[in-house]
Amino acid sequence: MQKLVLIRHGESVFNKEDRFTGWEDVDLSADGLLQAQNAGKLLAENGYTFDIGFTSVLKRSIKTMHFVLEELDHLWIPVRKSWRLNERFYGALQGLNKAETIEKYGEEQVHKWRRDPHEHPPAITEQDKRFPGHYLRYNDLTYRELPLTENLSETMDRALPFWHEHIVPAIRDGKKVIICAHGNSLRALIQYIEHLSDEEVTKLEIPTATPWIYELDDHLDKINQYYLR
Numbered sequence: 001m002q003k004l005v006l007i008r009h010g011e012s013v014f015n016k017e018d019r020f021t022g023w024e025d026v027d028l029s030a031d032g033l034l035q036a037q038n039a040g041k042l043l044a045e046n047g048y049t050f051d052i053g054f055t056s057v058l059k060r061s062i063k064t065m066h067f068v069l070e071e072l073d074h075l076w077i078p079v080r081k082s083w084r085l086n087e088r089f090y091g092a093l094q095g096l097n098k099a100e101t102i103e104k105y106g107e108e109q110v111h112k113w114r115r116d117p118h119e120h121p122p123a124i125t126e127q128d129k130r131f132p133g134h135y136l137r138y139n140d141l142t143y144r145e146l147p148l149t150e151n152l153s154e155t156m157d158r159a160l161p162f163w164h165e166h167i168v169p170a171i172r173d174g175k176k177v178i179i180c181a182h183g184n185s186l187r188a189l190i191q192y193i194e195h196l197s198d199e200e201v202t203k204l205e206i207p208t209a210t211p212w213i214y215e216l217d218d219h220l221d222k223i224n225q226y227y228l229r
C-alpha cells in the first residue's frame with residue numbers, strides 16, 4: 001500500500017474576492033497562508049513525511065507547498081513544477097466576479113462553465129493580456145499547448161502526461177509524494193484515479209488546503225480515501 005497526498009492551495013486573493021482565477025497568478029490571501037501552515041502542521045502531527053513534491057507554476061500553489069513543507073521541516077525535498085498542474089484555463093472569465101457573472105449570464109450557464117467537463121468558457125484572443133503566450137514561464141509550450149480557453153476534459157488531457165511521466169514513476173519507486181495543485185487540475189487527476197463518471201466529477205468540490213489522502217494498491221487503484229482535518 002502506498003499513500004499519496006493531494007492538496008489544493010490555500011485561499012487566494014481571487015477566491016476571497018469570488019473571482020474566476022484560472023491561470024491568473026494571484027497570491028494567497030492572509031487566511032490562505034494560515035491555511036497552508038495549518039495543513040503542514042496537521043501532516044506533521046500525523047507523522048507524514050515526503051520524498052518529493054509536485055506543483056504548478058502558479059504562486060498560490062508554489063507558496064502553499066512551501067508553507068506545508070516548512071511546517072514539516074521538509075524544505076529540502078525536491079519540488080518539481082509544471083504548467084500541466086496549473087488550474088484550468090478559464091478564458092475570458094478570468095478575473096471576473098462569479099456572482100456578477102451569474103447575474104449577467106444566469107445560474108445555469110455559469111454552472112455549466114464551471115462544472116460541465118465538456119463546456120468551454122468564452123475564449124480570449126492572443127491579443128488579450130491574459131494570453132499565456134505573453135509570459136516567460138510558458139516559453140517552452142508549443143503553440144498548440146497555449147490555451148485560449150479550456151474545459152475540464154482538456155485540463156485532464158494536459159495533466160495526465162505529467163502524471164504518467166513524473167508522478168507515477170516516483171510512486172512506483174516507493175517515494176512518498178505530495179501534490180499541491182488547484183481545484184480543477186486536482187479534479188481531473190481524481191477523476192482519472194477513481195474512474196469517476198462526468199456526473200460524479202461535476203459534484204466533486206475540493207476545499208482549500210485540506211490534505212486529501214489516498215491509500216493506493218500496487219496498480220495505483222484506490223483502496224481508501226479520506227481528508228486529514
Ligand SMILES: O=C(O)[C@@H](CO)OP(=O)(O)O
Pocket residue numbers: 015019020021022087088090114183184
Ligand atoms: O476560479 C477558478 O480558477 C476555480 C478555482 O477557484 O474556480 P471554480 O471552482 O469556479 O472552478
